[in-house]
Amino acid sequence: MTAALIALLQVTVLTAVQADTALKEPPVLEPQVKSGELPPMKERLPENPLVVDFDSSGKTIGQYCCSLEMLMGKAKDIRMMTVYGYARLIGFTDKYELKPDILEGFEVEEGRIFTLKIRKGHKWSDGHPFTSEDFRYYWEDVANNEELSRSGLPQVLLSNGKPPVFEVIDEYTVRYTWEDPNPAFPLGLAYPLATYIYKPAHFMKQYHVNYNDRAELEKQAEDGGFRNWGAMHTALGRQYRPENPDMPTLQPWHNTTEGPSKRVVFKRNPFYHRVDPNGQQLPYIDEVVLLHGSTDIVPAKTGAGESDLQARYLRFDNFTFLKEGEEKQGYRVLPWRAGIASQISIYPNLNFKDPVWRDLFQNREFRRAISIGINRAELNEQLYFGLAKVGGDTVLEQSPLYNENLAHNWTQHDPELANKMLDDLGLSERNDQGTRLLPDGRPMEIIIESAGESTEQTDALELIRYHWEQIGIRSFSRSLQRDIHRRRFLTGETMMTISKGLNIGLATPDLNPEELAPVSPAQPNWPVWGQYTQTGGKAGEPPSLPSAKRLLELYELWRDSTNFAERESIWSEMLEIYSEEVFSIGTTREVIQPVVVNSKLQNVPQEGIWAWSPSSFFGVYRPETFWFAE
Known part of the structure; x- marks a missing residue:
């Protein structure tokens, strides 16, 4: 392995932040911690959480608070929370470098052997441990199950058309070995529409025939309006489009609303793995609310001050109109730039x-x-x-x-x-x-x-x-x-x-x-x-x-x-x-992309690039670090 590749992809172990009982709990979680429903922050965090870099990005330490509202034009836009939240096994930084995120680290040998290291003590949003079992479940029970994956393995899991050898090394380590190099593999994990090579096994097993009676599952699927047990398993286990509020997640916020609904509420994940430089668990914002309507009226509603953070469905020709409402409606219009190669x-x-x-x-x-x-x-x-x-x-x-x-x-x-x-x-x-x-x-x-x-x-x-x-x-x-x-x-x-x-x-x-x-x-x-x-x-x-x-x-x-x-x-x-x-x-x-931000919302970059890939729109700018100044 070359020095250049080592520099980019070598396992990176971040310095652990020693969260202790002196750290301030998010006020919204205090009642649950006091009642014993939730463990204290120290026990909710992984042993070695990811410390978000504030210095290079000019971010300021924030405070826990509030609800952030965004406008969406379609029901399927619920997926944007997974894009914006941008928690990935491996992810891009705002300098477009690949770094471990959910993973504590990863090693690459010969461009074809990938060893992934899970953070000890990392938990799903429901508090269940995140371990190699979640990777094994996906590989054996989903990806290689013909009833669930009729078209075969995702492309990023193939190199020259061949699958890898998958190994569980221990509770916190898994390995994928291909015959040939597979540089597309880490990218598939980092993209906005990521390939999810893990699932919450403890949750998904209740919908799988390998762990339940097939006839009972088929009856359950029929009662739920699904074609069969496989369709039920797929629909209730989506991670990119998180429509099932019972589905655990590793994202900064988790859906709490049963659809369809014009108002979808995402609440903070109490077991999220990122912290600020002071050791405070992120996100700062307690909940994100998606308000669904029509794409055509998003600019008008944004101009009326009905969104705290908006760029989706806004165009350059909305810029002047939006600027006119800044002072009256209490927002700023930031002139980001479009990140596609050519606007037209x-x-x-x-x-x-x-x-x-x-x-x-x-x-x-x-x-x-x-x-x-x-x-x-x-x-x-x-x-x-x-x-x-x-x-x-x-x-x-x-x-x-x-x-x-x-x-x-x-x-x-x-x-x-x-x-x-x-x-x-x-x-x-x-x-x-x-x-x-x-x-x-x-x-x-x-x-x-x-x-x-x-x-x-x-x-x-x-x-x-x-x-x-x-x-x-x-x-x-x-x-x-x-x-x-x-x-x-x-x-x-x-x-x-x-x-x-x-x-x-x-x-x-x-x-x-x-x-x-x-x-x-x-x-x-x-x-x-x-x-x-x-x-x-x-x-x-x-x-x-x-x-x-x-x-x-x-x-x-x-x-x-x-x-x-x-x-x-x-x-x-x-x-x-x-x-x-x-x-x-x-x-x-580099056409101007208007980004409308509530005047009280902090840590949103004054200048940014609005692009699907590799930045996941807001994703690489770490929305979990955005906070409201009261």
Whole structure:
């Protein structure tokens, strides 16, 4: 194992905080502690809790208090509490480094042997010990049970299609050993939508046929409205979408509300494993309340002061309106930045069924020409008042992989050069309206499809339509439902897609570079090639472009990599190829994301990056350290 890998992934044992009876209990828990219903804080914490670093992030020591309210637009948004809470076996810091979190530590040998060390004394939210039994239960009784896992093991538990050997070393140690390296494994544990390789065995066994009479379980499932015992086990044991209030958790807050409900209350987990530098158990905030309504009215309700912490369902064009209400409604609007690679990107479908257009889309000179035909500065001024940045669909400056040249590769507005490049491709003939003609005589008219969820994209398309008219190309927009849209580009019916850019804005070498290679049918620029990769050649078609083939080769090399230096080199080459080939056409980046914060709420960073991965939106900023100043 290299020194670089050791530095990143080596087991880290944090200095234990000696919590004692002098530590102040959260007032809301005092009655339960006095009655004996709950043990005192010292006994609730692991022997070696995780001490949250306050110094590097400028946080202040807080106080226990209160309820925090947030607005959500859909019932399934309950999952955002798991994203924001961001308690993971291994997690990213706000510097995007992988560190043990729920785990006390982990060791990696040869990139394929992972030994996980559990914190002694760590407990589930119901007070039951968290041990290796919870990992064994998941592995033997869930992951390898055909009735519960019909599609097989999760991808992060496979390396070159092969599963690991799982071992329980002792009560606090488990090991996974693959034949080949598996750098995706720790990432799968750290992502916002994590792969949960553990379950509360003591709770889940009551719903499993290995521990109960099958007929009785099936009757229980039927009475509960479930298809069978397996469906009941799955529904009642969800960790990412914590709808079952009886389900124990390791997150900072646990759900206490039986759904469906417009008001879902999450109360503090009295056995949470993180503490502040003074040894006080986190979280500071007693409860978080999710108020469900309609996505459309979230900005208005936020502006009326009905949310203590809000960014979800807010957009840049809400910023001015929200700022106007700051003083009257008692909140601050923080100008965070969006963490995606490009706020708006256009994806030519390289698998479009029309052979003439397909040949053009697969020609990088055509993709480059239409890219420099876009006036990004005008997009920035018209849509974002010049407050965003122009650039391609690649990593942001905050990423250690950032390359200034790639960020601006083929993004200059140069209609003269674009026209020449198109002429050189043999597209010099035009009709009476000045529209270029395809080799078969048809006018060059491009239909750009969207999922119909953003007026921002609609406005951008109006500007791009004018820009492309200057280079002899007509464009039209079509809005579709998301499911229909995805089916269309997979079947080759979609010419181009407008959508958000890649989720690689904050990429590090240890993140999976899968978005840069054709690996999924959900990728709008090469869905058929991605389908071929995902299905192992059972469907779709293999990539035909040498550059796309190379990206796929590099992706496979990343999956076999054993050290940080290898992954860094692979990422750099993939970013260069993707940028040079202009496989997606980025436009603007680092758009302001309004974050509305109650004026009394402390420890929320003034500046932050709003991104799904790797930061889990608020997650890496440790919401359990947020507190109210009375």
